[in-house]
Amino acid sequence: MSSLNNDRKIILAALKNGYHLTEEALEILRRLEDPIRILNILIEHLKKTDPHRVVLDAEFVEMLIRQTTKLHESQPIHEEESPIYPEVQIIQHYPENVAIEGRLEEFYRYFHSRYIKLRKILEERGIKFVPLSEITRMRKDQDAAAAVMILNKKDTEKALIFECEDPSANTTVFVPKKAGEVFTKAEMVLVDCVVGMKLRKTNNAILVQDIIQPDVPVNQKHPSLGPDAYMCLISDIHIGSKNFRKDLFESFLDWINRGRDGEVKKIGYVALCGDLVDGVGIYPGQEKELEVVSINEQFNIAAKFLSEIPERIKLIYLPGNHEPVRKVLPQPPVSGIYRKILENKRELIFISNPAKILIGNRLIYLYHGQSLDDLIQAIPNVSYSTLHENIGKILEVMLQTRHLAPCYGQNTTILPLENDPLVIEDVPDMLCTGHVHVTGVKSYKGVLIVNSGCWQEQTSFQQSSGLKPTVGTSVLVNLADMSTKIKFFS
Numbered sequence: 001m002s003s004l005n006n007d008r009k010i011i012l013a014a015l016k017n018g019y020h021l022t023e024e025a026l027e028i029l030r031r032l033e034d035p036i037r038i039l040n041i042l043i044e045h046l047k048k049t050d051p052h053r054v055v056l057d058a059e060f061v062e063m064l065i066r067q068t069t070k071l072h073e074s075q076p077i078h079e080e081e082s083p084i085y086p087e088v089q090i091i092q093h094y095p096e097n098v099a100i101e102g103r104l105e106e107f108y109r110y111f112h113s114r115y116i117k118l119r120k121i122l123e124e125r126g127i128k129f130v131p132l133s134e135i136t137r138m139r140k141d142q143d144a145a146a147a148v149m150i151l152n153k154k155d156t157e158k159a160l161i162f163e164c165e166d167p168s169a170n171t172t173v174f175v176p177k178k179a180g181e182v183f184t185k186a187e188m189v190l191v192d193c194v195v196g197m198k199l200r201k202t203n204n205a206i207l208v209q210d211i212i213q214p215d216v217p218v219n220q221k222h223p224s225l226g227p228d229a230y231m232c233l234i235s236d237i238h239i240g241s242k243n244f245r246k247d248l249f250e251s252f253l254d255w256i257n258r259g260r261d262g263e264v265k266k267i268g269y270v271a272l273c274g275d276l277v278d279g280v281g282i283y284p285g286q287e288k289e290l291e292v293v294s295i296n297e298q299f300n301i302a303a304k305f306l307s308e309i310p311e312r313i314k315l316i317y318l319p320g321n322h323e324p325v326r327k328v329l330p331q332p333p334v335s336g337i338y339r340k341i342l343e344n345k346r347e348l349i350f351i352s353n354p355a356k357i358l359i360g361n362r363l364i365y366l367y368h369g370q371s372l373d374d375l376i377q378a379i380p381n382v383s384y385s386t387l388h389e390n391i392g393k394i395l396e397v398m399l400q401t402r403h404l405a406p407c408y409g410q411n412t413t414i415l416p417l418e419n420d421p422l423v424i425e426d427v428p429d430m431l432c433t434g435h436v437h438v439t440g441v442k443s444y445k446g447v448l449i450v451n452s453g454c455w456q457e458q459t460s461f462q463q464s465s466g467l468k469p470t471v472g473t474s475v476l477v478n479l480a481d482m483s484t485k486i487k488f489f490s
């Protein structure tokens with residue numbers, strides 16, 4: 001229908017009931033998804049509350065929309081119609097009280113655990129590994145494979161040189177730049193990762209013949225149907241920041257309550273992957289960029305917003321680097337006073353970062369994504385300014401290395417627990433992250449990978465690094481077939 005026809009219908013609907021619409025009021029109604037239906041609701045309400053009014057101006061129409069919306073919210077129509085969706089089962093989760101003493105042995109134990117877990121994944125590929133100590137004793141032209149952790153990577157004029165180790169020994173191996181496909185694979189090998197290497201002894205060196213990443217198996221997923229429900233992924237809302245796009249987040253809340261697309265009525269879960277609030281004292285000079293300088297107040301505002309997400313939807317919340325919890329991974333769930341503030345307004349499922357959950361038969365890793373900063377530095381040819389094209393490729397590296405934070409000792413701090421909690425031990429149906437404020441969706445060997453964008457305009461830091469955030473988006477995932485839709489809000 002043309003916009004002129006549409007306008008005429010709106011004006012006639014008002015006139016038929018004895019009301020005159022101003023041009024500005026028409027403009028407001030024109031922007032609604034179903035203006036005639038809304039206008040009729042407004043008129044019905046108006047006849048009861050203000051029977052003598054004949055002119056509908058913009059201010060009055062806006063006020064009426066707000067009032068009637070509240071009336072409709074209080075009607076439990078959707079609640080009665082809501083199907084019952086599977087409960088969220090938390091499979092792996094990290095509480096607050098995991099303590100370390102900071103001894104060297106704890107770090108040794110941590111890396112040993114990382115090595116053993118990743119070696120086991122590599123062995124599942126059917127490769128037979130020998131200890132590195134045997135490789136160093138090989139005769140000229142002998143071949144063998146080893147599972148090694150990369151201690152150092154050096155780029156020289158003619159070769160990439162890796163210093164590697166396993167529990168038996170450490171040694172140096174070479175990948176000549178003329179090695180073609182092997183060199184391409186070698187470029188993607190990151191320090192602190194565990195890989196399989198097929199090695200050959202030459203006169204005076206050990207050459208890499210092939211590199212095997214732990215990776216996920218090809219087409220490993222059974223094409224079974226999951227629950228007939230949608231999961232809506234959001235993150236990085238940053239309430240309290242001057243750059244928080246309250247208007248867009250309100251549009252999102254409006255949509256999740258009143259959206260008319262088929263999917264919205266079938267949303268059973270919202271996963272909020274960290275940075276709900278902007279926090280306080282997160283980086284030097286942050287106070288200049290804060291609209292709300294009290295962390296309690298930030299949570300009060302957040303609680304009010306989240307309370308608008310319909311109760312029928314299960315709301316899952318994990319912390320990010322802006323939440324008031326331990327910064328070291330794994331981060332415990334938000335707790336104490338902040339949890340109480342949120343829970344006073346609405347029920348939430350508080351989980352750690354990262355966490356592994358199961359919904360029906362869908363296994364999902366939820367992770368804020370702090371290590372993405374390190375991966376952007378470590379992976380060749382990616383940068384903040386090219387994130388829109390590369391976010392999928394970067395997330396793939398987590399699956400290829402089977403680790404959520406493959407590079408150790410950079411920006412991402414990790415608690416050296418006895419069992420490395422960041423190894424992706426089970427192949428998930430979906431890996432969801434946030435943190436870098438750029439929306440990206442990709443399928444990698446049957447695993448859906450999603451980064452869910454943000455609700456905060458470009459910060460000064462992002463401007464200096466050339467990062468253009470995707471502001472005001474959510475990603476909808478159909479858990480039945482894992483198809484996705486990106487929803488943009490304006």
Ligand SMILES: [Fe+2]
Pocket residue numbers: 236237238275320435436437
């Ligand atoms: Fe963020």
